[in-house]
Amino acid sequence: xxxxxxxxxxxxxxxxxxxxxxxxxxxxxxxxxxxxxxxxxxxxxxxxxxxxxxxxxxxxxxxxxxxxxxxxxxxxxxxxxxxxxxxxxxxxxxxxxxxxxxxxxxxxxxxxxxxxxxxxxxxxxxxxxxxxxxxxxxxxxxxxxxxxxxxxxxxxxxxxxxxxxxxxxxxxxxxxxxxxxxxxxxxxxxxxxxxxxxx
Amino acid sequence: xxxxxxxxxxxxxxxxxxxxxxxxxxxxxxxxxxxxxxxxxxxxxxxxxxxxxxxxxxxxxxxxxxxxxxxxxxxxxxxxxxxxxxxxxxxxxxxxxxxxxxxxxxxxxxxxxxxxxxxxxxxxxxxxxxxxxxxxxxxxxxxxxxxxxxxxxxxxxxxxxxxxxxxxxxxxxxxxxxxxxxxxxxxxxxxxxxxxxxx
Amino acid sequence: xxxxxxxxxxxxxxxxxxxxxxxxxxxxxxxxxxxxxxxxxxxxxxxxxxxxxxxxxxxxxxxxxxxxxxxxxxxxxxxxxxxxxxxxxxxxxxxxxxxxxxxxxxxxxxxxxxxxxxxxxxxxxxxxxxxxxxxxxxxxxxxxxxxxxxxxxxxxxxxxxxxxxxxxxxxxxxxxxxxxxxxxxxxxxxxxxxxxxxx
Amino acid sequence: xxxxxxxxxxxxxxxxxxxxxxxxxxxxxxxxxxxxxxxxxxxxxxxxxxxxxxxxxxxxxxxxxxxxxxxxxxxxxxxxxxxxxxxxxxxxxxxxxxxxxxxxxxxxxxxxxxxxxxxxxxxxxxxxxxxxxxxxxxxxxxxxxxxxxxxxxxxxxxxxxxxxxxxxxxxxxxxxxxxxxxxxxxxxxxxxxxxxxxx
Numbered sequence: 001x002x003x004x005x006x007x008x009x010x011x012x013x014x015x016x017x018x019x020x021x022x023x024x025x026x027x028x029x030x031x032x033x034x035x036x037x038x039x040x041x042x043x044x045x046x047x048x049x050x051x052x053x054x055x056x057x058x059x060x061x062x063x064x065x066x067x068x069x070x071x072x073x074x075x076x077x078x079x080x081x082x083x084x085x086x087x088x089x090x091x092x093x094x095x096x097x098x099x100x101x102x103x104x105x106x107x108x109x110x111x112x113x114x115x116x117x118x119x120x121x122x123x124x125x126x127x128x129x130x131x132x133x134x135x136x137x138x139x140x141x142x143x144x145x146x147x148x149x150x151x152x153x154x155x156x157x158x159x160x161x162x163x164x165x166x167x168x169x170x171x172x173x174x175x176x177x178x179x180x181x182x183x184x185x186x187x188x189x190x191x192x193x194x195x196x197x198x199x
Numbered sequence: 200x201x202x203x204x205x206x207x208x209x210x211x212x213x214x215x216x217x218x219x220x221x222x223x224x225x226x227x228x229x230x231x232x233x234x235x236x237x238x239x240x241x242x243x244x245x246x247x248x249x250x251x252x253x254x255x256x257x258x259x260x261x262x263x264x265x266x267x268x269x270x271x272x273x274x275x276x277x278x279x280x281x282x283x284x285x286x287x288x289x290x291x292x293x294x295x296x297x298x299x300x301x302x303x304x305x306x307x308x309x310x311x312x313x314x315x316x317x318x319x320x321x322x323x324x325x326x327x328x329x330x331x332x333x334x335x336x337x338x339x340x341x342x343x344x345x346x347x348x349x350x351x352x353x354x355x356x357x358x359x360x361x362x363x364x365x366x367x368x369x370x371x372x373x374x375x376x377x378x379x380x381x382x383x384x385x386x387x388x389x390x391x392x393x394x395x396x397x398x
Numbered sequence: 399x400x401x402x403x404x405x406x407x408x409x410x411x412x413x414x415x416x417x418x419x420x421x422x423x424x425x426x427x428x429x430x431x432x433x434x435x436x437x438x439x440x441x442x443x444x445x446x447x448x449x450x451x452x453x454x455x456x457x458x459x460x461x462x463x464x465x466x467x468x469x470x471x472x473x474x475x476x477x478x479x480x481x482x483x484x485x486x487x488x489x490x491x492x493x494x495x496x497x498x499x500x501x502x503x504x505x506x507x508x509x510x511x512x513x514x515x516x517x518x519x520x521x522x523x524x525x526x527x528x529x530x531x532x533x534x535x536x537x538x539x540x541x542x543x544x545x546x547x548x549x550x551x552x553x554x555x556x557x558x559x560x561x562x563x564x565x566x567x568x569x570x571x572x573x574x575x576x577x578x579x580x581x582x583x584x585x586x587x588x589x590x591x592x593x594x595x596x597x
Numbered sequence: 598x599x600x601x602x603x604x605x606x607x608x609x610x611x612x613x614x615x616x617x618x619x620x621x622x623x624x625x626x627x628x629x630x631x632x633x634x635x636x637x638x639x640x641x642x643x644x645x646x647x648x649x650x651x652x653x654x655x656x657x658x659x660x661x662x663x664x665x666x667x668x669x670x671x672x673x674x675x676x677x678x679x680x681x682x683x684x685x686x687x688x689x690x691x692x693x694x695x696x697x698x699x700x701x702x703x704x705x706x707x708x709x710x711x712x713x714x715x716x717x718x719x720x721x722x723x724x725x726x727x728x729x730x731x732x733x734x735x736x737x738x739x740x741x742x743x744x745x746x747x748x749x750x751x752x753x754x755x756x757x758x759x760x761x762x763x764x765x766x767x768x769x770x771x772x773x774x775x776x777x778x779x780x781x782x783x784x785x786x787x788x789x790x791x792x793x794x795x796x
Contacts, residue, residue: 003271003333071271072202075293076682080507080675080728081574082309086516087488087673094274094485099331109330109478110281118484122520128577131308131677132298134202176479179526275483279476279529279706280773285715286474286691289684308677317683321719327776330478375678378725401669401731469669470600473691480707492672497729507728508679529706530696532600 005069005099005139007195059163062156065138066195067104069096073131073157083128084135084157090121093153093169096137100195105188114185116171119148123167129157136161141196147181148172149192204268204298204338206394258362261355264337265394266303268295272330272356282327283334283356289320292352292368295336299394304387313384315370318347322366328356335360340395346380347371348391403467403497403537405593457561460554463536464593465502467494471529471555481526482533482555488519491551491567494535498593503586512583514569517546521565527555534559539594545579546570547590602666602696602736604792656760659753662735663792664701666693670728670754680725681732681754687718690750690766693734697792702785711782713768716745720764726754733758738793744778745769746789 062068071092079085101107101116109115129135136156143150154166173184184192261267270291278284300306300315308314328334335355342349353365372383383391460466469490477483499505499514507513527533534554541548552564571582582590659665668689676682698704698713706712726732733753740747751763770781781789 003269069271070202071273072269072294074270074290075297076290076676076684078308078677079673080677080679081513081515082677083515085492085673086519087485087492090485090488091273091275094483095271095330098274102331109277115479117479117481117526118523120520120522121484122518124518125516128515131294132301275477275485277478278474279478279480280712280714281478282714284474284691285718286684286687289687293682293684314678316678316680316725317722319719319721320683321717323717324715327714401667467669468600469671470667470692472668472688473695474688476706489671489673493669493728496672500729507675529692530699 003070004103005067005096007104008063008066008068060138060154060199061163062136062138062154062161064199065140065154066197067096067100067139069099069137069139071095071135071137073129073133073135075131078131083130086123086125089123089125089155089165089167090169092135092137092155093121093123093151093167094118096139096153097151097169097171100139100191101188104194105185105191107188113176114173114182114188115176116149116173117179118169119172120170121167122169123165125165127157127162127164129155129164133158139195140199141192142168142198144184144189144192144196146183147174149184202269203302204266204295206303207262207265207267259337259353259398260362261335261337261353261360263398264339264353265396266295266299266338268298268336268338270294270334270336272328272332272334274330277330282329285322285324288322288324288354288364288366289368291334291336291354292320292322292350292366293317295338295352296350296368296370299338299390300387303393304384304390306387312375313372313381313387314375315348315372316378317368318371319369320366322364324364326356326361326363328354328363332357338394339398340391341367341397343383343388343391343395345382346373348383401468402501403465403494405502406461406464406466458536458552458597459561460534460536460552460559462597463538463552464595465494465498465537467497467535467537469493469533469535471527471531471533473529476529481528484521484523487521487523487553487563487565488567490533490535490553491519491521491549491565492516494537494551495549495567495569498537498589499586502592503583503589505586511574512571512580512586513574514547514571515577516567517570518568519565521563523563525555525560525562527553527562531556537593538597539590540566540596542582542587542590542594544581545572547582600667601700602664602693604701605660605663605665657735657751657796658760659733659735659751659758661796662737662751663794664693664697664736666696666734666736668692668732668734670726670730670732672728675728680727683720683722686720686722686752686762686764687766689732689734689752690718690720690748690764691715693736693750694748694766694768697736697788698785701791702782702788704785710773711770711779711785712773713746713770714776715766716769717767718764720762722762724754724759724761726752726761730755736792737796738789739765739795741781741786741789741793743780744771746781 073084077084077088098107098109102109107115134157138154138156140152141149142152149171151169153169155164156162157164172181174180175182272283276283276287297306297308301308333356337353337355339351340348341351348370350368352368354363355361356363371380373379374381471482475482475486496505496507500507532555536552536554538550539547540550547569549567551567553562554560555562570579572578573580670681674681674685695704695706699706731754735751735753737749738746739749746768748766750766752761753759754761769778771777772779
């Protein structure tokens with residue numbers, strides 16, 4: 001059977017975040033702002049403390065995401081330092097987002113006239129992961145525009161599903177032949193709206 | 200939870216092959232011998248007919264393998280022709296074999312003094328597969344030597360678990376520091392013996 | 399012969415940017431701000447016009463970068479849409495940055511006690527590229543801290559060396575055993591300083 | 598400028614092998630036949646001695662190949678053991694073969710009605726290589742059939758261009774829409790004939 005991503009049930013409680021956004025994947029550590037004192041990469045739970053309080057209560061966990069995908073890590077994912085290479089996380093993003101578009105939005109990557117191109121992506125790495133750990137990707141939509149959509153993603157790893165990375169990913173929908181931006185097809189838009197979540 | 204490969208139960212019937220080896224992964228199509236009339240890549244069931252009889256009854260299916268691993272395909276696996284690229288199948292082999300060695304043979308890829316290097320590999324591609332199909336890898340051991348082991352593998356894809364590729368993969372066990380071949384550690388050898396299968 | 403990255407000569411004119419930073423790789427298009435009217439992905443020269451004037455005079459070209467690396471693209475880089483996959487650009491970043499650290503900073507990826515981990519990365523894609531085009535990566539350092547460094551990169555493709563992507567990449571230097579952040583080794587810092595450039 | 602593969606001049610002496618084929622890439626070590634005493638993976642020059650004499654005089658060097666491609670290795674090529682992963686060699690094969698078909702045979706991977714699918718591949722690994730070493734691929738054609746072609750390849754690495762791997766790769770030419778095997782187009786066949794070499 002083809003594995004499918006998991007879509008949270010409508011009655012699932014995904015709005016646990018009433019506090020201001022702090023460590024979610026769209027409150028990112030910009031390159032310029034990284035301070036090694038604040039950013040303790042391998043401290044596990046409490047990795048960022050810009051407000052002096054623990055981030056654990058406001059960092060999304062996998063079940064906070066409306067759509068999730070489980071991926072087996074691969075031997076080749078590990079790099080010379082023994083961790084899953086930073087590059088591979090973008091492959092996890094790509095894989096999760098397109099699986100969502102195929103399953104929920106009717107995207108046919110072989111034949112659809114309208115396809116989605118990545119125009120921007122970013123990732124923050126908060127802890128290492130390594131093959132053969134299982135990888136879990138949580139996906140939500142942050143914002144839908146006329147032709148573009150911004151996704152928010154987090155990557156979790158291993159038995160404890162610890163959060164290892166988070167990032168964003170922007171798709172622009174284009175006509176496959178002309179490469180011109182086009183309005184998001186209605187079926188895709190409905191799917192995107194169904195996982196738009198403001199935590 | 201970390202996904203694990205599946206080890207067939209001892210009482211599983213895996214010896215359905217009393218006929219001579221014909222289309223199993225170690226009766227391969229050598230480069231020199233390929234004849235397009237015999238090798239109908241996209242005909243589905245009956246792809247090879249060197250004896251004039253159907254191969255379907257002697258082609259191993261996933262459950263014929265003593266160890267199996269399930270992998271999610273990734274967007275990046277598909278190449279410009281829309282299929283999972285031939286290169287990726289070797290990543291599937293690598294991933295399945297090392298997962299077996301880690302789970303069943305106690306291999307610690309970070310710390311073990313004895314690790315396994317690939318010295319030879321081969322693959323025959325009998326049908327296309329494409330992301331987002333689920334990938335299944337069947338693994339057995341064909342032969343164990345003093346320092347080396349030859350694995351037999353088949354790759355299956357999609358809901359019908361159709362067989363898309365098969366191949367071999369040879370590991371030599373070496374001392375990590377010296378790179379010299381060493382005898383296979385006893386725990387690994389036991390694990391390898393447990394999935395040695397002569398179909 | 400091992401190919402080496404190219405380090406610009408000290409007398410090279412690399413300070414052509416007296417205008418305010420606009421379209422350089424660190425004035426990025428954040429996901430939230432993308433506007434399809436402004437962002438004409440395939441229009442070639444003039445792709446962004448937030449100020450009403452052409453960006454061509456302030457977009458860095460390959461020779462504006464103090465360190466450059468040439469990479470052959472690979473068949474596998476192209477994805478199902480026939481372009482170099484967005485994921486691969488981060489591999490280009492990784493490859494260029496580490497080659498610089500090895501060649502100019504004395505990094506020994508097998509033995510150095512202090513190595514560099516990626517903690518943040520981002521990329522904006524401004525035009526497609528495809529195998530078999532040659533890839534050129536321009537690298538500079540934007541900011542060096544006590545333990546971390548922020549790199550700015552642009553990717554160029556093909557005969558005309560058109561600019562296809564740009565981004566940032568943040569390394570934190572850590573002790574390989576403890577994974578704790580450590581001060582940047584002096585030889586590495588010197589190398590980083592030598593390509594720090596404020597365009 | 599787009600890097601191109603190098604085609605040997607017609608007057609180049611490439612027929613130095615009057616001795617019987619021994620260690621060339623099509624006299625491979627089949628999985629079943631590997632004997633660790635004969636196969637000294639890291640001994641450098643003399644790695645195989647099945648006839649009791651040195652193989653060095655009959656092992657092809659890069660300049661023996663009629664077509665060669667130079668590739669930069671990438672950070673991501675190295676695996677957890679610090680070597681270029683076995684999988685990547687097939688990417689080197691794929692990249693070299695398709696570049697030849699594009700440059701010399703007129704293959705248009707976006708538009709050609711007839712494209713080439715890999716149906717079989719194999720590789721033997723005789724020494725390790727590692728990023729950031731430069732990679733050199735030597736390519737020849739062993740045999741051309743009606744619809745299929747068998748390539749012979751060797752991979753060389755580093756300043757000394759030491760031979761690190763060799764293998765074979767079989768393409769079948771198919772109609773892109775129907776996936777049916779078709780005769781090799783005449784322009785491609787001419788190109789293939791021009792690098793058919795029997796060492």
